[in-house]
Amino acid sequence: xxxxxxxxxxxxxxxxxxxxxxxxxxxxxxxxxxxxxxxxxxxxxxxxxxxxxxxxxxxxxxxxxxxxxxxxxxxxxxxxxxxxxxxxxxxxxxxxxxxxxxxxxxxxxxxxxxxxxxxxxxxxxxxxxxxxxxxxxxxxxxxxxxxxxxxxxxxxxxxxxxxxxxxxxxxxxxxxxxxxxxxxxxxxxxxxxxxxxxxxxxxxxxxxxxxxxxxxxxxxxxxxxxxxxxxxxxxxxxxxxxxxxxxxxxxxxxxxxxxxxxxxxxxxxxxxxxxxxxxxxxxxxxxxxxxxxxxxxxxxxxxxxxxxxxxxxxxxxxxxxxxxxxxxxxxxxxxxxxxxxxxxxxxxxxxxxxx
Numbered sequence: 001x002x003x004x005x006x007x008x009x010x011x012x013x014x015x016x017x018x019x020x021x022x023x024x025x026x027x028x029x030x031x032x033x034x035x036x037x038x039x040x041x042x043x044x045x046x047x048x049x050x051x052x053x054x055x056x057x058x059x060x061x062x063x064x065x066x067x068x069x070x071x072x073x074x075x076x077x078x079x080x081x082x083x084x085x086x087x088x089x090x091x092x093x094x095x096x097x098x099x100x101x102x103x104x105x106x107x108x109x110x111x112x113x114x115x116x117x118x119x120x121x122x123x124x125x126x127x128x129x130x131x132x133x134x135x136x137x138x139x140x141x142x143x144x145x146x147x148x149x150x151x152x153x154x155x156x157x158x159x160x161x162x163x164x165x166x167x168x169x170x171x172x173x174x175x176x177x178x179x180x181x182x183x184x185x186x187x188x189x190x191x192x193x194x195x196x197x198x199x200x201x202x203x204x205x206x207x208x209x210x211x212x213x214x215x216x217x218x219x220x221x222x223x224x225x226x227x228x229x230x231x232x233x234x235x236x237x238x239x240x241x242x243x244x245x246x247x248x249x250x251x252x253x254x255x256x257x258x259x260x261x262x263x264x265x266x267x268x269x270x271x272x273x274x275x276x277x278x279x280x281x282x283x284x285x286x287x288x289x290x291x292x293x294x295x296x297x298x299x300x301x302x303x304x305x306x307x308x309x310x311x312x313x314x315x316x317x318x319x320x321x322x323x324x325x326x327x328x329x330x331x332x333x334x335x336x337x338x339x340x341x342x343x344x345x346x347x348x349x350x351x352x353x354x355x
Contacts, residue, residue, distance in 0.1 A: 025296060033088070034080070050126055051065075061078070201328070203288065204327055237351065
């Protein structure tokens with residue numbers, strides 16, 4: 001029955017199939033937002049509002065996202081973007097509307113600007129905070145078990161996590177970084193793996209606290225890639241830079257007078273974090289789009305002929321279930337690949353010159 005929940009959410013939000021636009025629905029679910037949409041009951045939107053925090057020329061403005069009434073109202077002169085350029089963002093209404101509170105007219109063009117700092121707790125931020133709290137609870141509780149019973153064999157969830165941790169240590173950290181150096185970077189590798197894994201899995205859940213597309217947000221993957229890049233750069237040895245700017249064994253005419261090979265090596269160093277960022281982002285967001293697309297087929301065919309929509313429903317649900325299981329596998333694979341490549345880049349940077 002749990003696999004039917006996304007279909008129910010679709011039906012609640014789009015009871016009129018003629019009004020259903022699959023592209024808009026997919027975009028609304030893969031982008032970030034200022035609240036957690038639960039369902040729609042008889043035209044009443046049920047959501048979990050999140051705090052709106054704005055810093056407007058030194059003035060702190062705070063209120064809950066429910067004040068926007070799902071984009072139909074303004075509050076204290078602020079509103080959710082209503083056109084193509086501002087949709088999904090918070091705007092400040094102009095023209096004497098700084099103290100305006102009321103219902104926005106759909107067909108009216110308002111003057112607006114974004115000359116303020118938005119530090120609101122969005123859906124992705126809230127989901128990341130939940131995942132961090134979950135990670136802390138899991139590892140602190142398991143560490144406590146090891147302290148209380150250091151010589152006892154692990155059981156249950158503790159045993160499962162130990163297998164995963166030992167796998168990352170023995171198959172990733174030690175082979176790629178080295179037996180004597182891996183301990184310095186091992187905590188980061190574990191944090192990276194479990195943070196990506198938990199957010200990948202939470203993104204597959206159709207209900208709160210899941211449903212946020214954290215690792216399918218390019219800003220999140222960019223930050224993770226930049227952290228890896230800075231660790232690699234500041235941990236690197238002289239041998240790493242020698243191979244970039246004066247590659248041993250390379251012909252001199254590739255270095256002088258035009259430093260062709262150093263330029264290629266430098267570009268390769270800079271593209272490593274870009275590859276990390278794009279690989280995780282593209283794999284996660286594409287899976288979400290495909291899953292939502294399969295559910296949308298029901299309403300696309302139903303808009304043409306209700307009977308066809310009913311006939312397509314079982315096929316769409318089977319495809320949704322198959323893609324959900326596939327995405328669960330991808331969640332583990334992408335966490336593993338990101339951690340593996342990070343360890344590889346670190347190992348290459350700290351490698352000493354061979355005699």
